[in-house]
Amino acid sequence: MKRKIIEIDVAKCNGCGVCIPNCPEGALQLIDGKARLVSDLFCDGLGACLGECPRGAIRTIEREAEPYDERRVMANIVRQGAGTIRAHLKHLKSHGEFKYLETAVACLKEHGLPIPELEDPDKQSGGCPRTLAKKLAGKPETALGGGASALRQWPVQLKLLNPAAEYFDHADLLISADCVAHAYGAFHRDFLAGKILVILCPKLDSDIEGYVEKLAEIFRRHEIRSVTVARMEVPCCGGTVAIVQEALKAAGKALEINIKTIGIDGEIQ
Known part of the structure; x- marks a missing residue:
């Protein structure tokens, strides 16, 4: 299927790794000194990593890609602990992806894991709201x-x-x-x-x-x-x-x- 997905310009990428923690889905890894998209299944195309690249090496494109799979993403995320789970759910909520959010919450319930509270962006103190619409x-x-x-x-x-x-x-x-x-x-x-x-x-x-x-x-x-x-x-x-x-x-x-x-x-x- 054709869908939105990120693309990395390896000529611009200097391997700083700043984008890696901003992709809680685990779609990015540093390989041979460059950031790489390791799985289409894990990239939701919402671009949490876009604004974090100091070299402008990441952009969103539309191409043929395997459909994003929220359940497989959650299977990867739960292994990374409560902090990553919360970051992923906040990421989905801030982009208005409520269907994916419902699937993620359902996965947590199925595994008997607690559902983290997601702060209301209106109640955040300090800092710039950035992409929180x-x-x-x-x-x-x-x-x-x-x-x-x-x-x-x-x-x-x-x-x-x-x-x-x-x-x-x-x-x-x-x-x-x-x-x-x-x-x-x-x-x-x-x-x-x-x-x-x-x-x-x-x-x-x-x-x-x-x-x-x-x-x-x-x-x-x-x-x-x-x-x-x-x-x-x-x-x-x-x-x-x-x-x-x-x-x-x-x-x-x-x-x-x-x-x-x-x-x-x-x-x-």
Whole structure:
């Protein structure tokens, strides 16, 4: 079957092993000084290891692979102790993979093992939530007077977004350059209401190829209803549109891009 699975660029990999403990499923091992995917069966394709590679050697692709097997994964995980069990269940929960989570819990019950408590991401103290997706209530467009926020999810920076987050399902996307919200005073009311926000800077952010791939992964995984790009009038901000176009092309999607351009005087061009 064709499905999402990770791929390692061995030319970039320096064998540091940082990705290994971030794959509780046990799909990765260091072999001959390089990280290797040792079993398609153990890789769920959710990319817990992606953000941990300092060399950017890991990405998610779609290819023919054996179906992910949660029961076989659990048979491997239970041997590694309570800490690994908890990490795996938290991994599934944070990505919204509740069917796999139910199977994992069932396996623990069948073996008479305790079910670990999984902390609510909303109750975590300190640190950055990173890929822990949080859906917010937002405000209806009619209630956006007086500076009310229309934000519907957290995080919003593309670097931190989890492509598997459920709030992308059937979403209207607003992909905005960083400066737009500061330059255009009615950003929430006129642009953000009812949309899921993605922000980036095509000039100052370094991993543009990674941005294209992450956006492409969002387009592949979810049925996106519409895409609006908000950019500044300055030439370098045209890269915002180019990134989205490349991502749609990589994902094989044909969606019309609604472009909003803001002048440095704060007016819509």
